[in-house]
Amino acid sequence: MNAIEIKNVSKSFGDFAIQNLNFELPKGSICGLVGENGAGKSTTIRLIMHALRPDSGEISVLGVDNRSPEFQQVKEDVGIVLDEAYFPETLNANQVGLVMADTYARWDAAVYDGFLKRFDLPPKKVFKDYSRGMTMKLAIAVALSHSPRLLILDEATSGLDPIVRDEILELFSEFTRDAEHSILISSHIVSDLEKLCDYIAFLHNGRLRFCMEKDALRDEYGIISCTKAQLAELPDEAVCGVEKSPYGARVLVKRKLVSAAFQMDRPNIEDVILFLVKGEKQA
């Protein structure tokens, strides 16, 4: 079963549109939703949680159509972290816990208290006095304290320092050690996603450019550093993006379409995305 299935979803806002989105998150896996600011990542998450109605298409979460009345029950199984914590600013962590205890049927106060201690979150300090890192940790503590089967994280690591980010990514890895658990995480920090994810989905201008296994993605492409003369020898259909310099060029190519005579480096995910976006702008 897939944790999330999106079929032919479109949503228009006039000047921006999500166009014919198709995407699956297999159960037990972590998928990173990548894209620049305004690419449609947060809109996709709002569509998944039915906080927005699509113009067309279908979305199911944990096997349930998100338009059906049963989806209300599925929300119990979804831990959600948005780009900010969005709790009322005068509440403290203890009060947030008390509110959530009446929100989620499987709320576990002991687990929540454990996270507060683990993250060094003062239980009586009001939320507005928390640092950015502390607010995100509190949101993550809430998301993990009601036995979710799916975590949906929208820019949950942005604006955090590398140490906190690493700590949080480790926590997400722990979560998916259970084969029933899945994560959809959106971010524009590609290195975080590369570290964490099994799948990478790349959204650009409201369109899904690819959704692939991370390793398959890196195997599909190669980077060639070459002279301008060598660049001319490359078949057009193999070239996905070019970065020219006075000394030559770096080229993202489709590995299978290029002769073995060229020496190719394995790209990281950030390379692939940057080349694809630049390639589109140059076209």
Next chain:
Amino acid sequence: MKALLKKDIYVLIRQMRVFLLMIAVFAVLPGANMSVFAIVYCGMLPYTAMAYDERSKWTELASMMPYTPGDIVLSKYTLGWLAIVAATALSAAAHLILGHIMPSGYGLTLSEVLPSMCIGFIMIAITLPLMFRFGVEKGRMFFILLIIALSCGGAALAQGVLGSDGEIPAGLNALFSLGIPALAAVLTAISIPLSIVMYNRRKYA
């Protein structure tokens, strides 16, 4: 709904201590007008709670949590009702107790305070659907217009119906006693489903 109500109470107690104290003081001050003020102020508490929700973007997070639109809407009505009933009870108790000690200004009975309570309910029933549809910023404009309309209407009505002795005729008084609670009940019954529709319209706009 209990969670949402709890959240609003935590927020209001923390943010509105002075305002809540003022309501309590108005409720126990002598004179019928003071009780009406207290009750009307209590009717405004749901808007204040909604304003704090909007400011913290809680509404966005709540739409992804296991709250139904009914939970979200009804929690605001319940908050208003509880506050109005509390102010009414406080006012009635103050008049009952202090009326024995200093009779001047403290003669209201519970049955005389109840119409004010119903007016509070009517205010909530009329304005909350607009708040859910247009948000608190624009919704407050409708609230102000309603207060002006009620004040002008009340003054005109008083001029028209008061007898030469300054008293409301007994028959009309009885009609008010029955009519205002009935109007409050009918408007509330219409208002709640309307607010749910308005909430969904704003959410999916």
